[in-house]
Amino acid sequence: MSYFRENIERLSGYTPGAQPEGKDVVKLNTNENPYPPSPLVSDVIRNFDPAWLRRYPSPVGGVFRKAAAKLNGVNEDNIICTNGGDDLLTIAFRAFCDKDRVAAFPTPTYTLYDELAALQDCPVVKPDIEDDRLFEKLTDSGASLVILCNPNAPTGGFFPPKQVAELANALKGKAVLLIDEAYADFAGNNCAGLVKDFENVIILRSLSKGYSLAGLRFGYGIADVSIIKGLMKLKDSYNVDALSIKIAAAAVSDSKYFKHNIELVVSQRKRLREQLLKLGFDVPESYANFLFAKAPNRSAAELFDRLQRKNIYVRYFPYKGIDDKLRITVGTEKENSRLLEALKDIL
């Protein structure tokens, strides 16, 4: 017998990208930001008094909640702070899904959704993201939770807010629409405005990518007060810690630094895409901080291995439909040059 629930026993568990150590590694495999976080983050850490750790933190993320509300033009009670964006996904699956309550999301997308669905033992409906009737299929799925990763990982595509509003409208009264905006910082546009019009929309944000704080584990959700109230029942009482709350608040308050950081990544994304196209890769336009590239007359698996031998890490997904492509995080100018040189060598 197993001590575990049957669906847990069957699970293999989410496989994150490798975290190789070493000075000479070019790490373009987990969509981390290649630039450091705002200098205001260092100030917070330097001035943090360890005595403050004696007390529990604010259960709702105190100063960060205020900052995020201001940033997004909503009220504090429209915000839930979470231990990374992934924490919000876990909370949402626990809140809305079980064996009778279906989840629906396009495929391919963030593979964590499949794992969280399996944890809840809930059925999933996964229409192809390129299907002309994608939104119709998501609406007709009978799902209680629909997730749209926008920009999508690993493909990099973006549905404009106007189109997403139609989906939210079609789902009204039937399902919650969670819009995963982990990469929206790089898209120049987002769907946060929909929260005012649709009580069934949840926006997910992460500080891991746009704010260079993947190691901090901080994210948040934006939604109607009624939804936030419900989600609060499911979260750990103190799901974000005292130091993180201060660091995250400082990071989002530095809009000037943020803007500059995003501009750097976006300009490197443009350059990297142009160079990859020149090398014969097929690279669709990306609205995120990565490119999803198909190599010319070369298997993605082989290219992945050859790059790794040169200490360059990109992401390869051995799944049907996407196993011919590599997902390449946009790095610094230097890192991107090293990747391009290595690719020229190999090809």
Ligand SMILES: *Cc1c(COP(=O)(O)O)cnc(C)c1O
């Ligand atoms: C990175 C990411 C998240 C959230 O990541 P955290 O590090 O937990 O904030 C959510 N969705 C997608 C698609 C992501 O790539």
